[in-house]
Amino acid sequence: MKSVFRILLRLILIAAALAALAALTLAFLRWRGYILLPDEVHPPEWQVFGVDVSTYQGEVDWTSLAGQGVDFAFIKATEGSGLKDVRFAENWSGSQAAGIRPGAYHFFSYDSPGETQAQNFIETVPVTPGSLPPVVDIEFYGSYLDEPADAAATKAILDPLLEVLEEHYGVKPILYATYRSYQLYLSGREYQDYPLWISSPLVAPLLHDWDFWQYSHAARLEGYQGREQRIDLNVFRGSRKAFDAFGLPTA
Template structure:
């Protein structure tokens, strides 16, 4: 009997290894599920692409937080932001509003647009700024020096207003070109839907977007998929990213993992 149990365990491990190995080779997102499970604090990020969202239903699917797209550039507001912001605020989720950074607009103007659109963030997560290539920017990356300058203006203006360092969401390519060595003291939200964050980012990232093809209940829009994320700490640590009623820090930015 003991030998049978050992054999069964070995076979199970081999099957799991084989599945994960195939997923790694084929670059399917599923491999991340083998690692994301180590981080129990989970969340989503949404925009108008998810259409009408039943936040009560969505939030009941083992989620702890949600980031909602608010603004883009210096003049665009996500068409579903106000509705999502109001309804998500009626759930038990930690919620935050994110800004999609434009390489073609003044960083200060973008921050001011976010502030005017989102307003006060009492009890909400600190702002997040999504910095990624769009359009043809990946093939023809914007100038490094000017981008760093404008991003600095955006982040500093948001921090000045809200009293917290914004979270930076980014991809590896953008991280290497603009973020690394320049914004190391900002909380990092890294995107990698194929593999876990690379070893040189261990101890740096706080949020990880590990899947962009999840399907959950509770939304109906042009996009059938939804992004899944994990937080590297506990719910108590996540709460330290909330902004208090005075707009000042409840605590210093928590230590990284």
């Protein structure tokens, strides 16, 4: 009897291990873009959809993206204190010409002062009536993937960056974060008034307060010719009327 029980227990453990392996495999394949959920391109509960792009998407046909239901685009502008995305200007003007509302994002650096990062962004991104607020993208790179920067040191860079951007553009910047960067750097009360763009590609956001949700890294749309074949998808949390009132005022 004991031997039968042990066999059954072993089979249950093997089945559980196989199920866990299958779930991990499916999650990996979805992340790599080989599996898309049926509602991934247009979740029915949201009204306003967008993408985010950089030079990695290459030349973008903004009219094609508009025809596929894209309402807004976060466009990479700068990184750190010196890097400028070489396709920013053409993407900024192209999105507007196609009727896609633009917003520019800055990839935050832990290695240079916030003031010089802000200046890099301001030199690149014009104050454009009707555009979305500037975005500060806080994630990890290089050695910070394994050893994240100290929270106090990060705050000392981030706070002046946000202050200068808000003064120049007249609106509070959007903070982009993963769950990890949010918990490490943004969960305090001092950042609760900033709009939040959260990256959560596998499940709906687990945070109560967010304004934009990056829900997929794995989509493939028509209309771009870069080395990156995938494109990120986003939704705005709110109605189209609320979206139209969000950001820099129109002229």
